[in-house]
Amino acid sequence: MVTSSQARAATPAVETQHYKAEVRNLNFYYGSFHSLKNISFKLEANKATALIGPSGCGKSTLLRCFNRLHDLYPGNRYEGSIVLLPDNVNILDRKVDPIEVRMRIGMVFQKPNPFPKSIFENVAYGLRVRGMNNKTELADRVEAALKGAALWEEVNHRLDDLAFNLSGGQQQRLCIARALATDPEILLFDEPTSALDPIATSSIEELIQDIKHKVTILIVTHNMQQAARVSDYTAYMYLGDLIEFGVTSELFVKPKDKRTEDYITGRFG
Amino acid sequence: MEHSSKQYEQELDELRSSVLAMGGLVEAQLARALEAIETGDSELIAAVVREEKKVNVMQVEADRLAMAIIAKRQPAAIDLRQIVCSIQATNDLERIGDEIKRIATLAQQFQASERFQTLRLNEVRHIGELAMEMLKETLNAFARLDVVSAGEVIGRDSAVDDEYARIMRLLVSYMMEDPRTISSGIDVAFAAKAIERVADHAKNIAEYVIHIVQGQDPRHTTLGATTG
Known part of the structure; x- marks a missing residue:
């Protein structure tokens, strides 16, 4: 079912789209703090969707709901659902094992965090x-995953080296390879390039384009130009609300909501 | 709401001002050229030709400002539309400058010919006034980002087209009656055509105003059905 808010997203030719997940009326609470307010949208399969918004808007909170990272802390509470398609599994359901969720939905963090092991x-x-x-x-x-993360050529002769010996950009690609190895259906990126230099950043952005054909991508970024470059859809969030969800190329040229326009043009007070 | 970066705000203001300054010069040029048609004042004609170069320089400068903002700020939404449309507008203004120079050159030739005195004054004056009004209003609309007056400018273009067609019919009948009038008739036709083109460019600029404000490109709207 397509709700009016999804219809507003102005996604062309709705019938031909395949969705990988659907967020339905998602609310999230850190204890008594209402962090996400009734969020609904669909994640199109094999596309990249970017979450943008000022600090504290809830974009990282939303991203972390996708692999149940919030379960690790007491007092956190979900309402609503995130349904994986086509098999219709609500990954927020208490009966669903978060470990199983994390096998299907991988995550790459802000800072590269390789394990203290070999590549x-x-x-x-x-x-x-x-x-x-x-x-x-x-x-x-391992070879396939490293190739998928465009790292194979650089490391195939030293697979037994400690991962920490790689450069920051290589470590981040290693983390992407690690996430890709288990064939996830969705890959979550939490500001994956904010600790990297421009060259490493552009290689990660290239990589995101390349892996889209096998995995659906949800990315949180503070860098709006990055959102504009890598994503097919963009969601603008503010104070826990999903303000606007739309096709990236349209949202950055002609946003529908004044609040989105103020944010992306730097008129944010 | 203003940008959180004052510098960015200033850069956009500077671009806006440079487009409008260019528009102001073009408007003054058109007034001079139309006057030159009536008076044949050779100094006026020389001034129009000289100032046309200044219009070109202003276009280069405005485009340089626009590119610097794009490179520095990666503009989005209304800022992006404003910058892109400013580049387009300076292009139209530069073309208007060329047309005006053509009018001035023809004014010089009119001076050499005694024929068509009445026609060139009355007819060219009228279509010139129509084009002048459009240019003025479109520049005001651009300065104030006024969609309503931009819409009015677009609506007025057909009156100029009609006027041009009327002048052409008139000229053809004169030329058929007396082939000796062909040479100067063609000059008048060229002048009328140049003025009609000025109005077309003014209309384009009005369309950019609508694009900036509403985010929809009103150009070639009939193509919309096929391009989706």
């Missing part, structure tokens, strides 16, 4: 957790 083991980690032990199969999957 190979970093990527193989998720696969081993899943019980994969066959050496040849592991090697194949």
